[in-house]
Amino acid sequence: MSDVTPDLVRHLANLARIELDESEVVRFTEQLGVILDSVAKISSAIDENTPSTSHPIPLANVFREDIIEPSLSQEQALSGAPDQGQGRFRVAAILDEE
Amino acid sequence: MSELIRKNASELVQMLAKGEVSSVEVTQAHIDQISKVGDAVHSFLHLTTENALAVAKEVDRRRAAGESLPALAGVPIAVKDNLTTTDAPTTAGSKILEGWIAPYDATVVTKLRQEMMPILGKTNLDEFAMGSSTEFSAYGPSKNPWDLTRIPGGSGGGSSSVVSSFQSPLAIGSDTGGSIRFPGAVTGTVGIKPTYGAVSRYGLIALASSLDQVGPVARNVLDAALLQDVIGGYDPRDSTSLKDSLGSMVEAAKSGSLKGKKVGVIKQLSGAGFQQGVQNRFAEALKIITDAGAEIVEVDCPSFEYAIDAYYLILPAEASSNLAKFDSVRFGMRVTPEGNPTIERVMAATREAGFGPEVKRRIILGTYALSAGSFDKFYGAALKVRTLIQRDFDAAFAKADVLVSPTAPTTAFKFGEKVADPLAMYLNDIATIPANLAGIPGISVPIGLADEDNLPVGIQFLAPAHKDAALYEVGAALEGILEGIWGKRMMDFAPKLEGN
Numbered sequence: 001m002s003d004v005t006p007d008l009v010r011h012l013a014n015l016a017r018i019e020l021d022e023s024e025v026v027r028f029t030e031q032l033g034v035i036l037d038s039v040a041k042i043s044s045a046i047d048e049n050t051p052s053t054s055h056p057i058p059l060a061n062v063f064r065e066d067i068i069e070p071s072l073s074q075e076q077a078l079s080g081a082p083d084q085g086q087g088r089f090r091v092a093a094i095l096d097e098e
Numbered sequence: 099m100s101e102l103i104r105k106n107a108s109e110l111v112q113m114l115a116k117g118e119v120s121s122v123e124v125t126q127a128h129i130d131q132i133s134k135v136g137d138a139v140h141s142f143l144h145l146t147t148e149n150a151l152a153v154a155k156e157v158d159r160r161r162a163a164g165e166s167l168p169a170l171a172g173v174p175i176a177v178k179d180n181l182t183t184t185d186a187p188t189t190a191g192s193k194i195l196e197g198w199i200a201p202y203d204a205t206v207v208t209k210l211r212q213e214m215m216p217i218l219g220k221t222n223l224d225e226f227a228m229g230s231s232t233e234f235s236a237y238g239p240s241k242n243p244w245d246l247t248r249i250p251g252g253s254g255g256g257s258s259s260v261v262s263s264f265q266s267p268l269a270i271g272s273d274t275g276g277s278i279r280f281p282g283a284v285t286g287t288v289g290i291k292p293t294y295g296a297v298s299r300y301g302l303i304a305l306a307s308s309l310d311q312v313g314p315v316a317r318n319v320l321d322a323a324l325l326q327d328v329i330g331g332y333d334p335r336d337s338t339s340l341k342d343s344l345g346s347m348v349e350a351a352k353s354g355s356l357k358g359k360k361v362g363v364i365k366q367l368s369g370a371g372f373q374q375g376v377q378n379r380f381a382e383a384l385k386i387i388t389d390a391g392a393e394i395v396e397v398d399c400p401s402f403e404y405a406i407d408a409y410y411l412i413l414p415a416e417a418s419s420n421l422a423k424f425d426s427v428r429f430g431m432r433v434t435p436e437g438n439p440t441i442e443r444v445m446a447a448t449r450e451a452g453f454g455p456e457v458k459r460r461i462i463l464g465t466y467a468l469s470a471g472s473f474d475k476f477y478g479a480a481l482k483v484r485t486l487i488q489r490d491f492d493a494a495f496a497k498a499d500v501l502v503s504p505t506a507p508t509t510a511f512k513f514g515e516k517v518a519d520p521l522a523m524y525l526n527d528i529a530t531i532p533a534n535l536a537g538i539p540g541i542s543v544p545i546g547l548a549d550e551d552n553l554p555v556g557i558q559f560l561a562p563a564h565k566d567a568a569l570y571e572v573g574a575a576l577e578g579i580l581e582g583i584w585g586k587r588m589m590d591f592a593p594k595l596e597g598n
Contacts, residue, residue, distance in 0.1 A: 008466075009462065012462045012465045012466050012469070013458075013462055014446075015465050015469075016418060016422075016449075016461045016462060016465045017422075017425070017442065017445045017446045017449055018446060018449045018450050018453065018458055018461065018462070019443075019446035019447050019449070019450040020450065020458070021450070024455075024458065027455075028458070028459060028462060031459060031520055032459070032462065032463060032466070034520075034521060035410065035463060035520060035521065036463075036466075036476075038407065038521055039407035039408075039410055039411055039476065039480075040407075040475070040476075041404070041407060042404045042407045042408055042411070042476075042479045042480060042483050043475060043479050045401060045403075045404045045479075045482075045483055045486060046479055046482040046483060046486065050482040050485055050486065051482070051485050052478065052481035052482050052484070052485065053481055053482075053484040053485040053488060054308065054481055054484075055308045055338075055537075056294045056308060056309075056484075056488075056534075056535070056536055056537025056538075056563075057293075057294050057295055057338065057340070057537045057563065059295075059337075059338060062337040062338075064334055072201055072202065076201035076202075077201065077428075079199070079201050080198050080199065080200070080201070080428065080429035080430070081427070081428055081429065082426060082427075082429075082430070082431070082432035083432065089427050089428060091426075091427055091441045091444070092434065092439055092440055092441045092443075092444045093438070093439075093440050093441065094440065094441055095440065096440055
């Protein structure tokens with residue numbers, strides 16, 4: 001059985017910046033346990049010599065010429081922002097008061 | 099119902115060229131159908147019918163003036179709502195992007211505009227394309243036109259239901275683990291996942307960047323080919339875009355042939371675990387393929403047993419980092435908790451309110467798979483399985499030109515049947531996922547109805563990377579033979595929708 005605990009789910013949710021409510025913590029603890037138990041069998045298919053594939057098509061060093069091309073204006077880039085001011089994205093305080 | 103909406107895109111192209119019908123008439127006929135069946139099927143999240151009519155009008159004007167026009171000019175289309183558009187919202191089926199208007203068009207959308215295709219609207223999907231049924235759309239599920247109590251497949255159930263309810267002859271989908279092919283199979287339509295990189299992903303809201311591929315949705319193989327020829331090709335804005343040309347899909351579809359082809363039946367993707375009616379239609383299709391001059395060989399892909407498991411680690415891992423951009427700063431929703439919260443609490447409250455259950459589940463799973471203590475056991479191991487699956491394909495394609503399997507283990511299931519059981523939902527993708535892991539192209543073509551429920555069954559052909567044309571060639575050949583046997587088209591078996 002997997003070792004997924006409510007505390008682990010809370011920790012992961014915090015890392016992923018999702019403020020789960022308690023009913024979600026309970027549900028995801030159970031579901032993640034079931035999913036991880038199921039997918040863990042992949043380790044039996046491989047050994048240390050099996051190479052990894054992170055991408056399906058081999059590609060390396062995709063560059064373009066270093067020339068200026070049209071891009072979004074500042075106004076366009078800000079057009080979807082929930083809050084903005086002085087041509088910038090406006091956000092809440094970065095640091096706690098303490 | 100207007101006869102126009104039952105026409106294939108290729109037929110509309112000819113009628114438009116001959117002046118038998120105007121693009122405004124064609125577009126209006128589809129808009130009328132949207133008004134009739136749109137509420138019942140719920141395919142569209144946003145309509146852009148006024149803009150569509152304006153494009154149609156311009157096409158008619160240019161044609162009347164004797165100007166030369168692109169191949170699909172004047173033929174309407176619908177676009178999955180995870181591709182950005184400047185004239186309509188792009189939500190990816192999520193509350194977190196409700197009302198967001200992108201400041202740029204996806205490359206695929208730009209190409210449709212250059213082709214002068216009237217874009218009718220944006221189609222529904224499971225939130226951020228995570229799902230097999232559209233039940234995870236924040237805006238409610240789309241319905242299967244064959245049976246409104248059943249799912250139209252997912253994630254691209256909006257696009258599959260649009261095309262199968264004659265609201266549009268063509269649509270655009272995206273396929274990360276089967277999101278074009280599975281909806282195609284369960285709605286009796288054609289769906290293609292091109293080779294990875296064959297169609298630009300610029301402006302596609304990324305789910306899993308090493309798996310995502312944009313592709314055509316249509317009612318027949320030639321129509322899909324016409325569309326892939328329009329949307330495919332190199333795009334400098336997508337760093338994974340293929341530079342080499344894959345040739346003409348239309349020519350491949352028109353030359354459709356099975357003669358002399360070696361067709362590999364994947365041992366692991368037939369028989370046990372597949373609904374009886376699916377197996378029966380698949381066996382009949384294999385007989386037809388043999389009778390048409392192809393040679394059937396069996397191929398062994400032992401690592402496919404691990405494909406779903408590897409996929410459900412790789413996808414959440416990539417998605418958890420791709421979806422980090424929805425942080426309440428640059429676009430979309432912002433929820434500010436009471437008091438004097440820091441930005442981190444604003445982000446966490448926004449993502450809690452804006453994301454649905456499947457998205458949260460996968461982000462948390464992906465965060466776990468990538469975390470220090472479990473990386474080797476989960477994500478690292480999944481990347482190794484990906485190599486094994488590619489090797490299985492290499493060995494199979496040494497014996498066969500194309501591979502076949504049923505597209506999905508079952509026909510369309512009922513709403514609610516699998517929504518609470520993630521593992522059961524993931525099993526729908528068993529036959530489609532390997533192609534995404536290997537980056538190869540796949541097509542789903544309808545092959546009739548299952549005996550037990552009279553619902554559509556699809557066959558999947560797979561080809562080596564860059565050989566998309568081979569899929570159109572064999573797909574069109576099989577489709578032609580089947581239509582000959584039936585004396586009608588697949589969609590002619592579909593029951594009439596209320597309002598038609």
